[in-house]
Amino acid sequence: MELRHLQHFVAVAEDRHFTRAAERLMVSQSGLSSSIRALERELQAPLFVRTTRRVTLTEAGRALFVEAERILAQVRSAHDAVAAVQGVLRGTLSLGTEQCIAGVHCARLLAAFRRRHPDVEIRLRQAGSEALAEEVAAGRLDLAFAVRTRADSEHLRSVPLTSEPMTVLFHPEHPLATAAVVTPEELGAEAFVDFHPDWGPRRTTDAAFTAAGVQRTVALEVNDVHSL
Structure with a gap:
Protein backbone atom coordinates (compact mmCIF):
# COMPACT_ATOMS: atom_id res chain seq x y z
CA MET A 1 0.00 0.00 0.00
CA VAL A 85 16.23 18.15 15.18
CA GLN A 86 17.62 20.08 12.23
CA GLY A 87 16.20 23.33 13.59
CA VAL A 88 13.49 23.69 10.94
CA LEU A 89 9.82 24.20 11.79
CA ARG A 90 7.72 21.98 9.55
CA GLY A 91 4.24 20.55 9.53
CA THR A 92 0.78 21.66 8.55
CA LEU A 93 -1.28 24.57 9.84
CA SER A 94 -4.98 24.01 9.19
CA LEU A 95 -6.76 27.33 9.56
CA GLY A 96 -10.34 28.45 9.12
CA THR A 97 -11.81 31.90 8.70
CA GLU A 98 -15.10 33.59 7.99
CA GLN A 99 -15.14 36.30 5.35
CA CYS A 100 -16.34 39.14 7.53
CA ILE A 101 -14.16 39.05 10.65
CA ALA A 102 -13.49 42.68 11.55
CA GLY A 103 -9.98 43.61 12.63
CA VAL A 104 -8.39 40.30 11.59
CA HIS A 105 -6.35 40.56 8.39
CA CYS A 106 -5.98 36.86 7.67
CA ALA A 107 -4.03 37.27 4.42
CA ARG A 108 -1.51 39.58 6.08
CA LEU A 109 -1.08 37.23 9.05
CA LEU A 110 -0.56 34.20 6.82
CA ALA A 111 1.93 36.07 4.64
CA ALA A 112 3.98 37.01 7.71
CA PHE A 113 3.80 33.45 9.04
CA ARG A 114 4.87 32.09 5.66
CA ARG A 115 7.92 34.35 5.58
CA ARG A 116 8.99 33.14 9.01
CA HIS A 117 8.19 29.46 8.47
CA PRO A 118 8.36 28.66 4.73
CA ASP A 119 8.43 24.89 5.35
CA VAL A 120 5.04 24.83 7.07
CA GLU A 121 2.16 23.90 4.78
CA ILE A 122 -0.85 26.19 5.26
CA ARG A 123 -4.35 24.90 4.59
CA LEU A 124 -7.04 27.58 4.63
CA ARG A 125 -10.78 26.90 4.77
CA GLN A 126 -13.49 29.55 4.48
CA ALA A 127 -16.90 28.82 5.98
CA GLY A 128 -19.45 30.10 8.46
CA SER A 129 -18.46 30.47 12.10
CA GLU A 130 -20.60 27.59 13.35
CA ALA A 131 -19.12 25.16 10.83
CA LEU A 132 -15.60 26.35 11.64
CA ALA A 133 -16.17 25.89 15.38
CA GLU A 134 -17.30 22.31 14.75
CA GLU A 135 -14.19 21.68 12.62
CA VAL A 136 -11.90 22.95 15.40
CA ALA A 137 -13.73 20.95 18.08
CA ALA A 138 -13.39 17.81 15.93
CA GLY A 139 -9.67 18.40 15.44
CA ARG A 140 -9.90 18.92 11.69
CA LEU A 141 -8.75 22.54 12.05
CA ASP A 142 -6.03 23.80 14.37
CA LEU A 143 -7.71 27.17 14.86
CA ALA A 144 -10.23 29.49 13.23
CA PHE A 145 -11.06 33.17 13.14
CA ALA A 146 -14.79 33.17 13.82
CA VAL A 147 -17.63 34.87 15.65
CA ARG A 148 -18.53 33.02 18.83
CA THR A 149 -22.09 33.08 20.11
CA ARG A 150 -21.85 30.04 22.38
CA ALA A 151 -19.93 29.20 25.52
CA ASP A 152 -16.69 27.23 25.31
CA SER A 153 -16.67 23.47 25.74
CA GLU A 154 -14.08 20.88 26.72
CA HIS A 155 -13.19 20.54 23.02
CA LEU A 156 -13.15 24.22 22.10
CA ARG A 157 -11.69 27.37 23.63
CA SER A 158 -12.23 30.87 22.27
CA VAL A 159 -10.00 33.91 22.76
CA PRO A 160 -11.51 37.39 22.11
CA LEU A 161 -9.41 39.28 19.56
CA THR A 162 -11.55 42.19 18.39
CA SER A 163 -15.09 43.54 18.24
CA GLU A 164 -17.18 46.00 16.26
CA PRO A 165 -20.75 47.36 16.44
CA MET A 166 -23.45 45.86 14.26
CA THR A 167 -24.61 48.14 11.45
CA VAL A 168 -27.95 48.14 9.62
CA LEU A 169 -27.91 49.15 5.95
CA PHE A 170 -30.99 50.91 4.55
CA HIS A 171 -32.02 52.36 1.23
CA PRO A 172 -31.36 56.14 1.42
CA GLU A 173 -35.10 56.86 1.24
CA HIS A 174 -36.01 54.49 4.09
CA PRO A 175 -37.58 56.31 7.09
CA LEU A 176 -34.91 54.92 9.45
CA ALA A 177 -31.95 55.69 7.17
CA THR A 178 -31.02 58.87 9.08
CA ALA A 179 -31.42 57.39 12.56
CA ALA A 180 -28.23 57.24 14.62
CA VAL A 181 -29.43 54.19 16.56
CA VAL A 182 -32.20 51.70 15.84
CA THR A 183 -33.68 49.03 18.11
CA PRO A 184 -34.82 45.48 17.35
CA GLU A 185 -38.38 46.60 18.03
CA GLU A 186 -38.15 49.27 15.31
CA LEU A 187 -36.82 46.70 12.84
CA GLY A 188 -39.29 43.94 13.59
CA ALA A 189 -41.51 44.68 10.60
CA GLU A 190 -38.65 44.93 8.10
CA ALA A 191 -37.60 42.27 5.57
CA PHE A 192 -33.86 41.51 5.83
CA VAL A 193 -31.10 40.36 3.52
CA ASP A 194 -28.69 38.41 5.72
CA PHE A 195 -26.09 35.66 5.81
CA HIS A 196 -26.85 31.97 6.16
CA PRO A 197 -27.70 30.79 9.70
CA ASP A 198 -24.23 29.36 10.45
CA TRP A 199 -22.45 32.68 9.82
CA GLY A 200 -21.33 34.56 12.93
CA PRO A 201 -22.98 37.93 12.18
CA ARG A 202 -26.27 36.19 11.40
CA ARG A 203 -26.18 34.24 14.65
CA THR A 204 -25.33 37.42 16.57
CA THR A 205 -28.23 39.28 14.97
CA ASP A 206 -30.65 36.39 15.54
CA ALA A 207 -29.63 36.26 19.22
CA ALA A 208 -30.20 40.02 19.62
CA PHE A 209 -33.72 39.83 18.16
CA THR A 210 -34.54 36.74 20.21
CA ALA A 211 -33.38 38.46 23.40
CA ALA A 212 -35.64 41.42 22.54
CA GLY A 213 -38.59 39.10 21.91
CA VAL A 214 -38.86 40.25 18.29
CA GLN A 215 -39.39 37.88 15.37
CA ARG A 216 -37.86 39.17 12.15
CA THR A 217 -38.14 38.08 8.52
CA VAL A 218 -35.08 37.20 6.43
CA ALA A 219 -36.26 37.43 2.85
CA LEU A 220 -32.93 36.56 1.22
CA GLU A 221 -29.92 34.61 2.50
CA VAL A 222 -26.48 35.01 0.92
CA ASN A 223 -23.21 33.21 1.47
CA ASP A 224 -20.84 35.96 0.37
CA VAL A 225 -19.95 39.39 1.76
CA HIS A 226 -20.00 41.05 -1.66
CA SER A 227 -23.45 39.64 -2.45
CA LEU A 228 -24.75 41.13 0.80
Whole structure:
Protein backbone atom coordinates (compact mmCIF):
# COMPACT_ATOMS: atom_id res chain seq x y z
CA MET A 1 0.00 0.00 0.00
CA GLU A 2 1.56 3.28 -1.11
CA LEU A 3 1.30 6.47 0.89
CA ARG A 4 0.25 8.44 -2.17
CA HIS A 5 -2.72 6.10 -2.60
CA LEU A 6 -3.80 6.88 0.96
CA GLN A 7 -3.25 10.61 0.38
CA HIS A 8 -5.40 10.48 -2.73
CA PHE A 9 -8.09 8.49 -0.94
CA VAL A 10 -8.26 10.94 1.98
CA ALA A 11 -8.48 13.92 -0.38
CA VAL A 12 -11.44 12.43 -2.25
CA ALA A 13 -13.10 11.43 1.04
CA GLU A 14 -12.75 14.97 2.38
CA ASP A 15 -13.90 16.77 -0.77
CA ARG A 16 -16.51 14.16 -1.76
CA HIS A 17 -15.57 15.04 -5.32
CA PHE A 18 -12.88 13.65 -7.65
CA THR A 19 -12.38 16.85 -9.66
CA ARG A 20 -11.95 19.10 -6.61
CA ALA A 21 -9.62 16.59 -4.96
CA ALA A 22 -7.52 16.34 -8.11
CA GLU A 23 -7.24 20.12 -8.29
CA ARG A 24 -6.20 20.32 -4.64
CA LEU A 25 -3.60 17.59 -5.08
CA MET A 26 -2.48 19.07 -8.42
CA VAL A 27 -2.79 15.72 -10.20
CA SER A 28 -4.86 14.69 -13.21
CA GLN A 29 -8.33 13.37 -12.52
CA SER A 30 -7.53 10.20 -14.49
CA GLY A 31 -4.42 9.66 -12.37
CA LEU A 32 -6.41 10.16 -9.17
CA SER A 33 -9.10 7.71 -10.31
CA SER A 34 -6.42 5.18 -11.21
CA SER A 35 -4.87 5.55 -7.76
CA ILE A 36 -8.21 4.92 -6.05
CA ARG A 37 -8.90 1.88 -8.23
CA ALA A 38 -5.48 0.47 -7.36
CA LEU A 39 -6.25 0.87 -3.67
CA GLU A 40 -9.64 -0.79 -4.09
CA ARG A 41 -8.05 -3.73 -5.92
CA GLU A 42 -5.47 -4.16 -3.18
CA LEU A 43 -8.11 -4.07 -0.43
CA GLN A 44 -10.60 -6.05 -2.52
CA ALA A 45 -13.41 -3.71 -1.55
CA PRO A 46 -15.13 -0.66 -3.08
CA LEU A 47 -14.28 2.51 -1.14
CA PHE A 48 -16.68 4.98 -2.75
CA VAL A 49 -20.19 5.01 -4.13
CA ARG A 50 -19.98 7.14 -7.27
CA THR A 51 -22.97 8.89 -8.82
CA THR A 52 -23.22 11.70 -11.35
CA ARG A 53 -23.75 14.22 -8.54
CA ARG A 54 -21.79 13.06 -5.52
CA VAL A 55 -19.23 10.68 -4.10
CA THR A 56 -19.85 8.98 -0.75
CA LEU A 57 -17.84 6.54 1.31
CA THR A 58 -18.84 2.89 1.56
CA GLU A 59 -18.67 1.11 4.90
CA ALA A 60 -15.19 -0.13 3.95
CA GLY A 61 -14.26 3.42 2.92
CA ARG A 62 -15.33 4.83 6.27
CA ALA A 63 -13.24 2.25 8.10
CA LEU A 64 -10.21 3.00 5.94
CA PHE A 65 -10.62 6.77 6.31
CA VAL A 66 -10.04 6.60 10.07
CA GLU A 67 -6.89 4.49 9.68
CA ALA A 68 -5.61 6.46 6.68
CA GLU A 69 -5.81 9.74 8.60
CA ARG A 70 -3.95 8.16 11.51
CA ILE A 71 -1.21 6.74 9.26
CA LEU A 72 -0.70 10.00 7.38
CA ALA A 73 -0.59 11.94 10.64
CA GLN A 74 2.13 9.60 11.93
CA VAL A 75 4.12 10.05 8.73
CA ARG A 76 3.88 13.85 9.05
CA SER A 77 4.95 13.60 12.69
CA ALA A 78 8.00 11.58 11.68
CA HIS A 79 9.00 14.21 9.11
CA ASP A 80 8.40 17.00 11.61
CA ALA A 81 10.50 15.27 14.29
CA VAL A 82 13.49 15.00 11.96
CA ALA A 83 13.04 18.61 10.84
CA ALA A 84 12.87 19.78 14.46
CA VAL A 85 16.23 18.15 15.18
CA GLN A 86 17.62 20.08 12.23
CA GLY A 87 16.20 23.33 13.59
CA VAL A 88 13.49 23.69 10.94
CA LEU A 89 9.82 24.20 11.79
CA ARG A 90 7.72 21.98 9.55
CA GLY A 91 4.24 20.55 9.53
CA THR A 92 0.78 21.66 8.55
CA LEU A 93 -1.28 24.57 9.84
CA SER A 94 -4.98 24.01 9.19
CA LEU A 95 -6.76 27.33 9.56
CA GLY A 96 -10.34 28.45 9.12
CA THR A 97 -11.81 31.90 8.70
CA GLU A 98 -15.10 33.59 7.99
CA GLN A 99 -15.14 36.30 5.35
CA CYS A 100 -16.34 39.14 7.53
CA ILE A 101 -14.16 39.05 10.65
CA ALA A 102 -13.49 42.68 11.55
CA GLY A 103 -9.98 43.61 12.63
CA VAL A 104 -8.39 40.30 11.59
CA HIS A 105 -6.35 40.56 8.39
CA CYS A 106 -5.98 36.86 7.67
CA ALA A 107 -4.03 37.27 4.42
CA ARG A 108 -1.51 39.58 6.08
CA LEU A 109 -1.08 37.23 9.05
CA LEU A 110 -0.56 34.20 6.82
CA ALA A 111 1.93 36.07 4.64
CA ALA A 112 3.98 37.01 7.71
CA PHE A 113 3.80 33.45 9.04
CA ARG A 114 4.87 32.09 5.66
CA ARG A 115 7.92 34.35 5.58
CA ARG A 116 8.99 33.14 9.01
CA HIS A 117 8.19 29.46 8.47
CA PRO A 118 8.36 28.66 4.73
CA ASP A 119 8.43 24.89 5.35
CA VAL A 120 5.04 24.83 7.07
CA GLU A 121 2.16 23.90 4.78
CA ILE A 122 -0.85 26.19 5.26
CA ARG A 123 -4.35 24.90 4.59
CA LEU A 124 -7.04 27.58 4.63
CA ARG A 125 -10.78 26.90 4.77
CA GLN A 126 -13.49 29.55 4.48
CA ALA A 127 -16.90 28.82 5.98
CA GLY A 128 -19.45 30.10 8.46
CA SER A 129 -18.46 30.47 12.10
CA GLU A 130 -20.60 27.59 13.35
CA ALA A 131 -19.12 25.16 10.83
CA LEU A 132 -15.60 26.35 11.64
CA ALA A 133 -16.17 25.89 15.38
CA GLU A 134 -17.30 22.31 14.75
CA GLU A 135 -14.19 21.68 12.62
CA VAL A 136 -11.90 22.95 15.40
CA ALA A 137 -13.73 20.95 18.08
CA ALA A 138 -13.39 17.81 15.93
CA GLY A 139 -9.67 18.40 15.44
CA ARG A 140 -9.90 18.92 11.69
CA LEU A 141 -8.75 22.54 12.05
CA ASP A 142 -6.03 23.80 14.37
CA LEU A 143 -7.71 27.17 14.86
CA ALA A 144 -10.23 29.49 13.23
CA PHE A 145 -11.06 33.17 13.14
CA ALA A 146 -14.79 33.17 13.82
CA VAL A 147 -17.63 34.87 15.65
CA ARG A 148 -18.53 33.02 18.83
CA THR A 149 -22.09 33.08 20.11
CA ARG A 150 -21.85 30.04 22.38
CA ALA A 151 -19.93 29.20 25.52
CA ASP A 152 -16.69 27.23 25.31
CA SER A 153 -16.67 23.47 25.74
CA GLU A 154 -14.08 20.88 26.72
CA HIS A 155 -13.19 20.54 23.02
CA LEU A 156 -13.15 24.22 22.10
CA ARG A 157 -11.69 27.37 23.63
CA SER A 158 -12.23 30.87 22.27
CA VAL A 159 -10.00 33.91 22.76
CA PRO A 160 -11.51 37.39 22.11
CA LEU A 161 -9.41 39.28 19.56
CA THR A 162 -11.55 42.19 18.39
CA SER A 163 -15.09 43.54 18.24
CA GLU A 164 -17.18 46.00 16.26
CA PRO A 165 -20.75 47.36 16.44
CA MET A 166 -23.45 45.86 14.26
CA THR A 167 -24.61 48.14 11.45
CA VAL A 168 -27.95 48.14 9.62
CA LEU A 169 -27.91 49.15 5.95
CA PHE A 170 -30.99 50.91 4.55
CA HIS A 171 -32.02 52.36 1.23
CA PRO A 172 -31.36 56.14 1.42
CA GLU A 173 -35.10 56.86 1.24
CA HIS A 174 -36.01 54.49 4.09
CA PRO A 175 -37.58 56.31 7.09
CA LEU A 176 -34.91 54.92 9.45
CA ALA A 177 -31.95 55.69 7.17
CA THR A 178 -31.02 58.87 9.08
CA ALA A 179 -31.42 57.39 12.56
CA ALA A 180 -28.23 57.24 14.62
CA VAL A 181 -29.43 54.19 16.56
CA VAL A 182 -32.20 51.70 15.84
CA THR A 183 -33.68 49.03 18.11
CA PRO A 184 -34.82 45.48 17.35
CA GLU A 185 -38.38 46.60 18.03
CA GLU A 186 -38.15 49.27 15.31
CA LEU A 187 -36.82 46.70 12.84
CA GLY A 188 -39.29 43.94 13.59
CA ALA A 189 -41.51 44.68 10.60
CA GLU A 190 -38.65 44.93 8.10
CA ALA A 191 -37.60 42.27 5.57
CA PHE A 192 -33.86 41.51 5.83
CA VAL A 193 -31.10 40.36 3.52
CA ASP A 194 -28.69 38.41 5.72
CA PHE A 195 -26.09 35.66 5.81
CA HIS A 196 -26.85 31.97 6.16
CA PRO A 197 -27.70 30.79 9.70
CA ASP A 198 -24.23 29.36 10.45
CA TRP A 199 -22.45 32.68 9.82
CA GLY A 200 -21.33 34.56 12.93
CA PRO A 201 -22.98 37.93 12.18
CA ARG A 202 -26.27 36.19 11.40
CA ARG A 203 -26.18 34.24 14.65
CA THR A 204 -25.33 37.42 16.57
CA THR A 205 -28.23 39.28 14.97
CA ASP A 206 -30.65 36.39 15.54
CA ALA A 207 -29.63 36.26 19.22
CA ALA A 208 -30.20 40.02 19.62
CA PHE A 209 -33.72 39.83 18.16
CA THR A 210 -34.54 36.74 20.21
CA ALA A 211 -33.38 38.46 23.40
CA ALA A 212 -35.64 41.42 22.54
CA GLY A 213 -38.59 39.10 21.91
CA VAL A 214 -38.86 40.25 18.29
CA GLN A 215 -39.39 37.88 15.37
CA ARG A 216 -37.86 39.17 12.15
CA THR A 217 -38.14 38.08 8.52
CA VAL A 218 -35.08 37.20 6.43
CA ALA A 219 -36.26 37.43 2.85
CA LEU A 220 -32.93 36.56 1.22
CA GLU A 221 -29.92 34.61 2.50
CA VAL A 222 -26.48 35.01 0.92
CA ASN A 223 -23.21 33.21 1.47
CA ASP A 224 -20.84 35.96 0.37
CA VAL A 225 -19.95 39.39 1.76
CA HIS A 226 -20.00 41.05 -1.66
CA SER A 227 -23.45 39.64 -2.45
CA LEU A 228 -24.75 41.13 0.80
